[in-house]
Amino acid sequence: MLHSKNRILSRASPVDLEDLRPHLRVIEMQRGKVVAESRARVNQVYFPHGGILSSVVELEDGWAIESGMIGNDGAFGAAQALDSKASLHKVVVQVSGLASVMDAEHLKAVALSSPDLLALLIKYEQFFLAQVQQTTACNAVHTVEQRTCKWLVRMCDLVGTELQVTQEFLAQMMGVRRTSVTSVASQLQKEGLISYSRGNISILDMALLQRRACECHRTVRELYAAEFDATERTALPFRPSTCR
Template sequence: MQHPQNFLLSRLPADVLSRLAPDLSIIDLIHGDVLAETHGRVEKVYFPHSGIISSVVETLGGGAIETGMIGKDGEFGAMQALDEKLSLNHVVIQVPGSASVISSDRLREIMDTLPVVRGLLIKYEQFFLAQVQQTAACNAIHTVQARMCKWLVRMHDLAGNDIPLTQEFLAQMMGVRRTSVTTVASELQKSGLISYVRGRIRILDLDLTRQWACHCDADVRSHYRRVFEPDRGDD
């Protein structure tokens, strides 16, 4: 069974997961696929095994900025399943991978009958809100270099050392000019932190990248531990 490759599903008791399993299917997450439009309906809930889902705020001028990443440590769509199925953001696959998927209607039924499922998903939404708030503060006060390093560290945690993306996409996600990303990426390459070739970034020195990152990455990790450590049991 591949479903436990997602952290949240792995936290469920075996008997509870076995009750969910018949309603879960495994799909590929394709780069660039849109899971939800702003104010669009969300008919499925996604539990990634790998890859990254981005929650993006779109601006009236046609711009966009990423406010949160969802990977194997989370899910997308559970709270929408409980509340009119509306997405408040544009949600897109940033890095390809795979995920367990369940219909919103079925998950709502399960959450109504199994409090352990509802409780776990509410805890994740609490963490995700903290991540969004941390991102807002980070974008307001930290340098592009520190933010990029933080972003790369988070990407590493979810997708590994090799990250397929263009500088254009990275600039959009960070809400900065492409020239700013190009300048910082060049500095990081010269300092031996990363290599960048043909739309792929490879992290060469993770420890140094963490040192150059702003403290927001550590803060987000702390939020996650505080939310989920009480559930770790004998882990």
């Protein structure tokens, strides 16, 4: 049952899960660990139970920006496993947590023998691509405050209201200067939306934080529901008990 804490594995049929189970092992993802380098072959597939993986685009001048988050709603490495491709971007553990992990070659063998599992993995990749596209648009047109609030809401969806993240890392993930994030975080704390101390952010008023965010957090939730099932449109989709 431990593997089913990941929302993709929980959707696999009992037969597919039994075929996958002998190859799955549970590990602790340590914050800061790089699970894939840009343009490097992917040898393992990650199904997070908690924690967050960040897909990061690195530029020659040293800037880096997050293009998408992967939490217990998804998987990293499945698409690459299916056709032996390299990772397009660097993938790093943003928030520590447990994950089910298996060798890419084993996932490929099971998926190619199961149309249902293959379709499930493709659905998630379609959602992730849509998330990346939404993030691109968001970074281009929305303010730092809107993006910060959206980023915090998305993290809450995946791991809850207590977040271990520094302002420096948050600024890097959004591709902005730390001073910009510090100013926004200070204002949010002054207004009682969050509290912040020594790399720990507590979300105090999720409803107001969502109203201050751009529409992108809601769009990402709706995109997930659209790819999977309509019942998640009202309980969108991750941790409604703590984040809604």
